[in-house]
Amino acid sequence: MSGPGMDATPVTRVRDLRVRYGTTEVIHGITFDVHRGEILGVIGPAQSGKTSLLRCLNRTLEFTPGGHSEGLIEVDGEDVRRTRDVYALRRKIGMVAPLPVGLPLSIYDNVAFAPRAAGLTRRAALDDLVERCLTQAALWDEVKGRLDSLGTKLSGGQQQRLTIARALSHQPTILCLDEFSIAIDPVTTMRIEDVLKQLKAEMTIVLVTNLTQQARRLADRTMFMLEGSIVELAPSEQVFSATPADQRTFDYVNGTFG
Amino acid sequence: MNAPLPRPIVFRRPWYSVALERAIEALIMVCGISAVILVGGIFFFVFREAFPILASPNFGLGEFLFSIEWYPTSVRDVRYGVLAMIVGTLAVTTLAMAIAVPFGIGGAIYLSEFCTPKLRETLKVVIELLAAIPSVVWGFIGLTVVNDLLITLFDAAVGLNVLNAALLLALMSLPIIVSIGEDALKAVPDSYREAGVALGATRWQMVYRVLLPAARNGLLAAVLLGVGRAVGETMAVLMATGHAVQIPTGLLEPVRTLTANIASEMGEVSQGSEHYRVLFTIGVLLFGITFLVNLAADLAVRGRRR
Amino acid sequence: MFEAGPEVRRKLGHERIAHLVLAAVTMCIVLPLFAILAYLVVKGWPSLSLAFLLEPPREMQTQGGIWPALIGTVYLVGVSLAVAAPVGVLAAVYLNEYARDTWFTRLIHVAVINLAGVPSIVHALFGLGAFVLAAGLGQSILAASLTLAVMTLPVIIASTREALAAVPRSFREACWNVGATRWQTIRVVVLPNAISGILTGVILQVSRTAGETAPILFTGAVMYKAVDRGDVFPYRLTESAMALATHLYNLATQINGAPDSLQFATATVLVGAVLLINSTAVVVRAVLRSRRKW
Numbered sequence: 001m002s003g004p005g006m007d008a009t010p011v012t013r014v015r016d017l018r019v020r021y022g023t024t025e026v027i028h029g030i031t032f033d034v035h036r037g038e039i040l041g042v043i044g045p046a047q048s049g050k051t052s053l054l055r056c057l058n059r060t061l062e063f064t065p066g067g068h069s070e071g072l073i074e075v076d077g078e079d080v081r082r083t084r085d086v087y088a089l090r091r092k093i094g095m096v097a098p099l100p101v102g103l104p105l106s107i108y109d110n111v112a113f114a115p116r117a118a119g120l121t122r123r124a125a126l127d128d129l130v131e132r133c134l135t136q137a138a139l140w141d142e143v144k145g146r147l148d149s150l151g152t153k154l155s156g157g158q159q160q161r162l163t164i165a166r167a168l169s170h171q172p173t174i175l176c177l178d179e180f181s182i183a184i185d186p187v188t189t190m191r192i193e194d195v196l197k198q199l200k201a202e203m204t205i206v207l208v209t210n211l212t213q214q215a216r217r218l219a220d221r222t223m224f225m226l227e228g229s230i231v232e233l234a235p236s237e238q239v240f241s242a243t244p245a246d247q248r249t250f251d252y253v254n255g256t257f258g
Numbered sequence: 259m260n261a262p263l264p265r266p267i268v269f270r271r272p273w274y275s276v277a278l279e280r281a282i283e284a285l286i287m288v289c290g291i292s293a294v295i296l297v298g299g300i301f302f303f304v305f306r307e308a309f310p311i312l313a314s315p316n317f318g319l320g321e322f323l324f325s326i327e328w329y330p331t332s333v334r335d336v337r338y339g340v341l342a343m344i345v346g347t348l349a350v351t352t353l354a355m356a357i358a359v360p361f362g363i364g365g366a367i368y369l370s371e372f373c374t375p376k377l378r379e380t381l382k383v384v385i386e387l388l389a390a391i392p393s394v395v396w397g398f399i400g401l402t403v404v405n406d407l408l409i410t411l412f413d414a415a416v417g418l419n420v421l422n423a424a425l426l427l428a429l430m431s432l433p434i435i436v437s438i439g440e441d442a443l444k445a446v447p448d449s450y451r452e453a454g455v456a457l458g459a460t461r462w463q464m465v466y467r468v469l470l471p472a473a474r475n476g477l478l479a480a481v482l483l484g485v486g487r488a489v490g491e492t493m494a495v496l497m498a499t500g501h502a503v504q505i506p507t508g509l510l511e512p513v514r515t516l517t518a519n520i521a522s523e524m525g526e527v528s529q530g531s532e533h534y535r536v537l538f539t540i541g542v543l544l545f546g547i548t549f550l551v552n553l554a555a556d557l558a559v560r561g562r563r564r
Numbered sequence: 565m566f567e568a569g570p571e572v573r574r575k576l577g578h579e580r581i582a583h584l585v586l587a588a589v590t591m592c593i594v595l596p597l598f599a600i601l602a603y604l605v606v607k608g609w610p611s612l613s614l615a616f617l618l619e620p621p622r623e624m625q626t627q628g629g630i631w632p633a634l635i636g637t638v639y640l641v642g643v644s645l646a647v648a649a650p651v652g653v654l655a656a657v658y659l660n661e662y663a664r665d666t667w668f669t670r671l672i673h674v675a676v677i678n679l680a681g682v683p684s685i686v687h688a689l690f691g692l693g694a695f696v697l698a699a700g701l702g703q704s705i706l707a708a709s710l711t712l713a714v715m716t717l718p719v720i721i722a723s724t725r726e727a728l729a730a731v732p733r734s735f736r737e738a739c740w741n742v743g744a745t746r747w748q749t750i751r752v753v754v755l756p757n758a759i760s761g762i763l764t765g766v767i768l769q770v771s772r773t774a775g776e777t778a779p780i781l782f783t784g785a786v787m788y789k790a791v792d793r794g795d796v797f798p799y800r801l802t803e804s805a806m807a808l809a810t811h812l813y814n815l816a817t818q819i820n821g822a823p824d825s826l827q828f829a830t831a832t833v834l835v836g837a838v839l840l841i842n843s844t845a846v847v848v849r850a851v852l853r854s855r856r857k858w
Contacts, residue, residue: 279745279747279748282747283662283746283747285654286654286655286657286658286662287658287662289650289651289652289654289655289657289658290654290655290657290658290659290662290663290672291658291672292651292655293655293659293672293675293676293679293717293718293721294671294672294675296675296679296714296717297675297678297679298675299690299694300679300682300686300687300690300714303689303690303693303694303698304686304689304690304693306693307689307692307693307697360589361589361592361593362593364585364586364589364590365586365589365590365593367586368586368587368589368590369590372583372586372587373587373590381590381594383846384594384597385593385594386842386846387597387839387842387843388593388594388596388597390768390771390772390775390838390839390842391597391600391775391835391838391839392772392774392775392776392777392809392834392835392838393684393775393776393777393778394775394777394809394810394812394813394834395604395775395812395831395834395835397813397816398812398813398816398827398831399600399831401816401817402816402824402827402828403600403603429596432593433593436593460575460576460578460579461579461582461583462578462579462582462583463575463578465582483681486681489683490681490682490683490684490685490686491683491684492683492684492685492688492777492778493684493777493778493813497813497816497817517683517685517778520685520688520689521685521688521778521781524688524689524692524781524782525781525782529697537689538689538693541685541686541689544683544685544686545682545683545686548678548681548682548683548686549678549681549682551681552677552678552680552681553674553677553678555681556674556677
């Protein structure tokens with residue numbers, strides 16, 4: 001876990017994070033760090049709090065009625081819950097939702113949306129950025145001739161890569177993906193996995209996944225969550241070995257439950 | 259592979275863009291709140307004009323509500339009793355609903371369960387157009403067409419009466435009952451229908467035994483909204499009821515409703531007079547009645563959603 | 565072949581009867597529209613002409629046309645929509661996009677529901693008390709239009725909310741995730757995709773407003789105003805005007821000696837205008853729906 005340009009301070013620190021919706025607590029005080037430049041895999045069955053965790057990170061939790069969090073979350077040393085500019089905070093984090101969302105705008109506008117919203121208006125800079133992001137998301141070659149056609153008319157797999165391009169468009173420090181492969185075919189999934197391997201050189205990636213094998217393939221470290229708590233957080237080799245620290249991890253990873 | 263961009267790129271929105279956004283959001287907020295102010299405002303202004311008479315010793319609320327004597331312009335013995343008009347409103351509304359509810363619910367069932375999608379779209383457009391006919395035109399039709407019809411059919415002395423107005427109100431509230439009723443039936447999950455059909459029920463049995471009970475609340479709301487429309491309707495009843503302040507003893511008797519009374523007399527009263535204030539008091543009464551009916555309908559709809 | 569037993573045949577018989585009865589019932593709802601339209605047109609036909617639309621009434625309104633009423637209605641509808649449409653749409657944006665689920669929001673919700681159910685004659689009283697008297701506008705186009713606007717507002721709010729709610733939430737979340745503010749999300753993604761529903765709702769209110777009678781009876785509509793043939797700017801907003809709906813009411817109940825065909829022709833024009841606007845809304849909705857972007 002060391003290399004050129006790698007910083008020892010964690011890019012994200014989470015301390016005793018609790019999340020409730022109304023009176024139902026879904027995350028019961030979890031603590032962990034995300035290291036700079038790593039891919040952190042997050043696995044666990046449904047309802048284990050993975051998505052809520054991501055929603056705390058970029059503070060979209062507050063859009064859900066009754067959503068409330070306690071504890072400390074720091075991104076780049078900034079306390080997320082006390083940040084002065086929540087929009088700038090969200091731009092530090094690229095977020096890819098489980099279902100692909102092509103906005104009902106042109107492909108170009110889909111990618112240019114975030115930089116424009118943030119105040120970037122120079123056409124040349126936007127053109128540059130759009131091409132760069134679409135290329136990074138491995139979509140450029142397929143759409144470069146029709147940037148003005150609707151993002152919603154792309155296929156599911158293309159839309160998911162468009163979503164990734166959009167998430168990259170505001171130059172995030174961390175890229176979070178929430179079960180990105182749930183609605184797309186295996187071939188596209190493998191392409192996106194390749195994309196992630198490339199992106200790793202530039203940013204930290206948090207990969208929430210329902211496919212344990214995906215975490216094994218990509219993640220440097222893997223975190224196993226169950227019912228709102230962390231069961232185990234360790235280098236992937238250990239989590240996926242025959243002897244993880246917790247028996248439940250072994251059972252889940254080997255398909256005995258979950 | 260592109261060389262990594264220098265990061266972070268500092269994005270900054272120009273101040274005027276932020277300021278414009280703040281201004282727009284403030285405007286949006288003001289508009290949202292205006293809705294509440296307006297409801298309060300309606301009650302306030304109607305009540306404000308009515309208030310002096312309520313406080314005056316010449317006016318008794320009991321007499322107002324329970325006397326049938328309405329002699330607002332009498333020189334010697336002024337009386338403000340609206341019971342006859344309350345009964346008139348009730349009579350017209352009840353009869354209208356007795357006509358409209360079976361037709362309305364029947365139409366809703368036909369649209370939602372029996373007819374082809376194409377026919378449904380056409381019928382819905384037609385019903386939408388029916389709803390668009392202005393009430394003054396309905397009143398005009400009552401005054402001319404229905405009037406002649408009733409005189410011919412029933413040999414009535416006057417064709418402007420309870421039945422005439424009820425027919426008009428029935429036609430006017432049908433579109434509401436049909437469309438809200440259809441929504442209610444459509445909201446019943448398809449699994450109910452499939453379960454009914456799987457048990458070997460015909461479509462009609464399925465409607466009768468499964469759909470109607472399941473959509474009960476929504477249908478109730480449809481009827482209540484129809485009632486609200488009928489109670490509050492003014493021009494049609496003004497022109498078609500025949501204008502007599504009396505307790506009706508038959509369907510062919512002329513009556514007067516609360517709404518028609520305000521419309522016909524407000525033009526002639528002098529501002530600030532007792533009579534003027536009593537008319538506003540009737541407005542407060544109407545406001546209260548329709549408020550309750552609509553609240554009930556809203557509760558019924560929410561009951562359905564739960 | 566499968567042979568239907570008597571029990572099954574009886575059931576299918578019921579089914580057929582139910583179907584027929586329901587179809588007949590529905591026809592009973594739909595047919596009056598056509599019967600009424602046909603009757604109005606036939607009875608009004610002798611008086612219907614372009615001159616009828618463009619000429620002012622003559623001979624104590626027993627002759628001539630309806631121009632002052634027609635243009636008066638255009639004024640009333642125009643001014644009331646100019647107020648109600650922006651306020652209504654923005655209020656709906658507030659309720660649907662900004663307001664959180666608090667007691668205050670629920671209060672607004674109840675208020676809007678009830679505002680929509682307030683009888684038109686109570687709106688008339690409100691207009692009289694608030695705009696004509698308290699605000700000192702007198703009986704004028706302005707007072708009548710504002711009264712109509714208040715009446716229209718809740719319906720525009722309701723239809724706009726429905727249109728906004730039809731835009732999938734996932735679009736909004738995608739925008740929030742990339743750091744867009746609520747307003748940026750609304751402007752770029754929500755409004756452009758709700759516009760067809762919003763527009764339909766507003767057009768429908770044009771037709772409803774044009775037909776309203778009770779609310780303008782004491783707030784700004786008068787029996788007669790002298791207006792030149794085809795004059796497009798005959799009224800100032802601070803003075804009263806004639807309106808098509810009240811003109812029909814007056815012809816039918818207040819004015820002696822107006823020939824039947826004149827009354828029916830007036831009713832035909834009013835209904836025709838209203839249905840024309842409504843059909844426009846239906847077409848707009850169909851066209852814009854077919855261009856949906858997802």
